[in-house]
Amino acid sequence: MTGKEKMLEKSEFKEFEKKLPKKVFETALQEFATLPKSKQKKAMELLVKQYLNxxxxxxxxxxxxxxxxIGEPGTQMTLNTFHFAGVSEMNVTTGLPRLIEILDARKSISTAMMTIYLKKPYSEGKDLDVIARKLKAMHMEEFIEEISVDIASLQLRLKIKKQKLGDYDLRMDKISRILKKNFKNFDFKVDNEFIIAKPLTREDPLKQLYRLRERVKTVFVSGVKGIKYVLPVKREGEYVILTSGTNLKEVLNLEFVDGSRTRTNDILEVESILGVEAARQAIVDEVYDIIQRQGLNVDVRHILLVADTMCFNGKVQGVTRYGIVKEKPSVLARASFETPIRHFVEASVLGEIDSLNSVLENVMINQPIPIGTGLPRLVMKREEK
Amino acid sequence: MAEVYISGKYVGTVDNAKEFIDQIKTERRLGNLPIDLNIQYDEDYDQVIIETSKGRVSRPLILVKDGKPLLTERHLQQLEKNEISWNDLVSQGIVEYLDASEEENALVAFYAEELTPEHNYLEVAPLAMVGFVTSLVPFGQHNQGVRMIQGSKNQKQAMGIYMANFHQRLDMDVHLLHYPQKPIVKTIMHDISNYEKHAAGQNLVVAIMAFEGYNIEDAIIVNKASIDRGMGRSTYYRPVFAEELRYSGGLTDKICIPDKDVSGYRSEKEYRLLEEDGIVFTEAVVKEGDVVIGKVSPPRFLSAIEDYTLGGTSRRESSVALKHGEQGIIDMVVLTETEAGNRLVAVKVREPKIPEIGDKFTSRHGQKGVIGMIYNEEDMPFTASGIKPDIIFSPHSVPSRMTVAHLIELLAGKVGALAGRYIDGTMFDSEKPEDLRKELLKLGFRDDGSEVMYDPVTGKRYLARIFVGDMYYLRLKHIVANKMHARARGPVQLLTRQPTEGKAREGGLRLGEMEKDTFVAHGASLLLKERFSSDSTVIPVCNNCGLIGIHDYRKDKVYCPVCGDKADIRFVEVSYAFKLLLDELKSLYVHPKLKLKLKY
Known part of the structure; x- marks a missing residue:
């Protein structure tokens, strides 16, 4: 629907308003406006029938x-799991391993990545390289050209790639300040393209220097922590930055980032920063994406149900015996999933009662399951005597 | 400076690797080093790898010097006259065995004509690249590799004459083809292996056409008249054993006709075929349940009660009878002893197996299929000359599998049958298909093997010409009659009271977890209940304590082991497996209480 179009009068179709969900009803009011007057009612009736069906x-x-x-196409997925390795852009875990990862709600995922959308004018390519550099987490290692331990004068000499430093808008004194912050026991001096580190204490200075030589490489210098790799690509007419590694919180704080569209594939990170509802949507999007990429066709509503089940307790829970299965009220249902003895023992200690309400328990005791034809009950009024 | 490894272990270095290798090879050819020692020079890593370990696959090749094979005409003549043997060629250094690693440095010519000065080896025969069974496939060079493997696997399952003394052997599960034939289209391997002495198939007239739809999906249509004339007929032999075992306390089994007071006595009718010694007579026609060897055993446990009540030792019936679905004729009875010195009776049962719908047949090209329909002779299509095919094979089985040799064999078989000669289909050395076609043309047929055929129902000519020919077909040992199985009621397991598993135990076909889910997904609640009611039982439950009560049938009394006589016992229908679960929980010191509630 673009702009203000003709819309049918709500009051005229009041009888249908209660029979249809709000969104469907309103769309219908708009769409049916183009129909001849005589057919409008008929169309509404048909719509209600279709909706109920x-x-x-x-x-x-x-x-x-x-x-x-989900399971049936999933069996086909096992066969073509690693096909996407190294095809384009980056190596990404897709297929079954990724699906399992999402449904298990794993804490650490195998390939965390972000898609960062930019605000205008940056999305049109302005300062793209500068933005990319601002995002990427840089460590000392990448700026050091050479490290040498000067045994005679008990110094550590770091030869810095000055050119690269300039690219990242950094200066020598800034580096030396960062280093000083990280290593309080050393004194850092800038000497042209060298930074010279001297231990402040006299205790075994050589050992200290050798230790420093290793540790200095991992010092975080600039960028966003956790973003290991940055790749700007052009997508649908605008520039987007793909990253390997995620840090949603800090990325959203950057002024050039379009926070409403930027996303990460780490569902638990989404949950902690944007909440369960966002996490639910993230699960749906991720799972749907995997299934689509495999060329399979699964209705979204199935995925929505899975996502809802994973989130309805107010936190993201995996489909595991520690996750949603643990929340099942029935002892027998839990015991029949995994580790039965533990569940029986725990249930007996707590004196749990299984009211035999769901499908599984009724299959076990050979009673009609409360689903389909087993659900309705006949209610009769007793004849008064 | 090349590194030298012997069987994976580093031993040192050599300055000139090539010279060193030549030296080793010369020594090997002279017989100073074992013939199964192989040496390879890896140029990329500058390593000399010598292998002497077990388990390497090696193959013989003819040595070539300056573009000329060392094996000469003279050798061949000597070989033919039996003056020299293969081993002489090996020890003379004319033939050498190479393993996979030494092959890396070898340039092997396929045919002698292809030899150039660069070549250092010549293939003994191109056929040698495949195994024995695969080399039995005619025109194999025209087939897809996978089909050769599958065809070889099928050939191993073919019925034939597996041993000349089959009639006095007691092998398990034996099929014997009644009228085996030499293949018209054969390979050199058929001659070398004396295939005619133990042939495993028959030359059949095959038409490649779709007919009435009963040969879809790899099925074949068979002519009833062909079966009546003996096509694919076979006999199935199965031995049955009974041993007189000795037990502690001087007790033994006894092979005899069991007395009527023996516990577990079957019925007189089932023992009717036994002679006085308790063994069936030969040529007796036996059906399922008939006792073949009568036997009584001492009681399993020497319990005190049985000893007192019956005076003597009570004995138990342990005869050997034909199992469910088995039948046949007694072919042979053998009386002998085991290693332990126990008397052993073996009875061989024979059963003729006539091809029926569902029996499996194959050509030699991995084109296996089961009989989809048997038509009477008058219902089979016929050629202008009145030939009716034995088998109608579906053309849809060919394109995707690329078994071109299947078609060539059909053509070659036709030529062979018409010209009255055997056709050589040896892989890579076969007669040329073009020549065969020319010969077929000379014999008065179309050169592509196709013929005009007529519809048996209407008598009308088919618009398309049908490819008809003769090819070697094998009957495979998978026979429906031995596999077919169904059950309505039957034995149950002792522990769970659920139906047994497997054909041998007359078991049920399991409706598993995923099958159950389909019922649930359909909401077919009551159907699901019925399907899982195989172990349904009624148990007494105490309404006070929730434990399973006791129903004493003799006194017709119900009581609870905890609450006693006054307990309020209700009868509940549950699956026996659930009752078992409750019992097992109790054995874990978990007290499962059942709280009863009226359902309606």
Whole structure:
């Protein structure tokens, strides 16, 4: 819908308003405005019928259908798992390993990456290299050309790549200040293209110097921590920066970043910074993306259900025995998933009661399952005597 | 300075690797070093690798010097006259065995005509690159590699005459083809291996066409008349054993007709085929359940009660009977002893197996299939000269599998059958398909092997010409009758009361976890309950304490082991497996209480 178009009068179709969800109803009001007057009502009636048809019926086993709908194409995925390695842009974990990673809600993911969108004019390519440099986490290692330990004068001499320093808008004295902050026991002096480190204490100076030689390489200098690799690409007419490694919090604080579109693939990071609702959406997007890339076709609603199940407790939980399975109320259901003895022992210590309400328990005791035809009950009024 | 390794261990260096290797090879050819020692020079890493370890696959090649093989006409003549042997060629350094690593440094010519001064080896025969069974595939050079492997695997399962003394052997699970034939299209390997002495197939007339739809998906249509005339007929032999075991306390089994007071006595009808010694007579027709060897054993446990009540030692029936679905004719009875000195009776049961729908056949090109339909002779399409095919093979099986040799064999077989000669289809040395086509043309047929055929139902001519020919078909040992199995009711497991598993135990076909899920997904709740009701039981439950009560059938009384007679016992229908779970929990010191509630 663009701009203000003709819209049907709400009051005229009041009878349908309650039968349809708000969004569907409003779209219908707009769309049907182009129809001739005589057919509008008929169209609404048809819409309601279609809408009711597309609803899941009471007692429909949506969870299991979801499991089957994701599981069946999933078996095909195992065969073409690593096909995407090194094709374009970066090496990314996709396919089944990535899917398992998301559904398990792993703390550390194998390839964390961000897609950073930029505000105008930067999105049109302005200062792209400067932005890229500002993002990438730089460590001393990358600026040092040569390290030598001067045994005679008990010094550590760091030869700095001055050219590169200039690229990153840094100066020698800034570097020496950063180093001083990190290594309080040393004195750092700038000498042309060298930085000379001298231990302040007399205690075994040589050992200190050798230790420093290794540790100095890992000192964080500039950029955003955690961003290991930066790759600007042009996507749909604008410049976007892909990164390996994530740091959503700091990236969102940068003034040139379009925070509303920037995203990371680390779901738990999304949860901690933007909340569960965002994490839920992140799960949906990521899973859907994987399935699409594999050339498979799974309805979004299945994925939505999985994402909802993972998030409905207010925090992201994996589909594991420590995650959502742990939340199941039934002892038998939990025991039949994994580690049965532990669950039985814990349940007996706590004196848990299993009310045998769900499918699994009723299969175990050979009773009709409360799904589909097993769900409705006949209620009768007792004849008064 | 090349490093030298012997069987993976570093031993030192040599200055001139090439010279060193030549020296070693010369010594090997002279017989001073073992013939299975192989040496390789790896130029990239500048290493000399000598291997003497076990388990390397090596193959013989003819040595070549200055573009000329060391094996001469004279050698061949001597070989033919049996004056020299293969081993002489090896010890003379004419033939050498190379392993995979030494092959890296070798330039091997396929044919003698291709030799150049650079070559240092010549293939003994191109056929030698494949194994024995694969070399039995005619025109194999025209096939896709995978199909050769699959075809070889199929050939190993073919029925034939597996040993000349089969009639006095007691092998397990033996199939014997009744009328084996020499293949018309053969390879040199058939001659070398005396294949005609133990042939495993028959030359059949095959038409490649789709017919009535019963040969879709690799099925084949078979002519009933061909089967009646003996095509693919076979006999299945299965031995049955019974041993008179000795037990502690001087007790032994006894092979005899069991007395009626033996516990577990079957019925007189089932023992009817036994002679006085308790063994069936030969040529007896036996059906499932019939006792073949009558046997009684001492009781399993020498319990006190049985000893007192029956006076003597009570004995247990342990006869050997034919299992469910088995039948046949007693072919042979053998009386002998085991190593331990126990009397052993072996009975061989024979059963003729006539090809039926579902039996498996294959050509030699990995084109296996089962019989989809057997048509009467009058219902089979026929050629202008009145030939009716034995088998109708589906053309859809060919393009994607690229078994071109299957088609060439069909053509070659036709030429062979018409010209009355054997066709040589040795891989890489076969008769040329072009020549065969010319010969077929001379014999008065179309050179592509196709013929005009007529519809058996309408008598009308088919618009397309049909490719008909003769090829070697093998009947495979997978016979439906031995595999077919179904069950409605039957034995259950003792522990869980669920149906047993497997054909041998007359088991059920499991409706597993994922199959269960499909019922759940459909919401077919009551159907699911019914399918899983195989171990359904009614258990008494105490409404006070929630434990399983006791139902004493003799006194017709129900009581609870904890609450006693006054307990409020209710009967509940659950699966036996669930009752077992409750029992197992109790054995873990977990007290599972059942809280009962009226359902409606």
């Amino acid at each position: 597309s609803l899941a019926e009471p007692g429909e086993c949506v969870g299991l259908v979801t499991a089957q709908s």
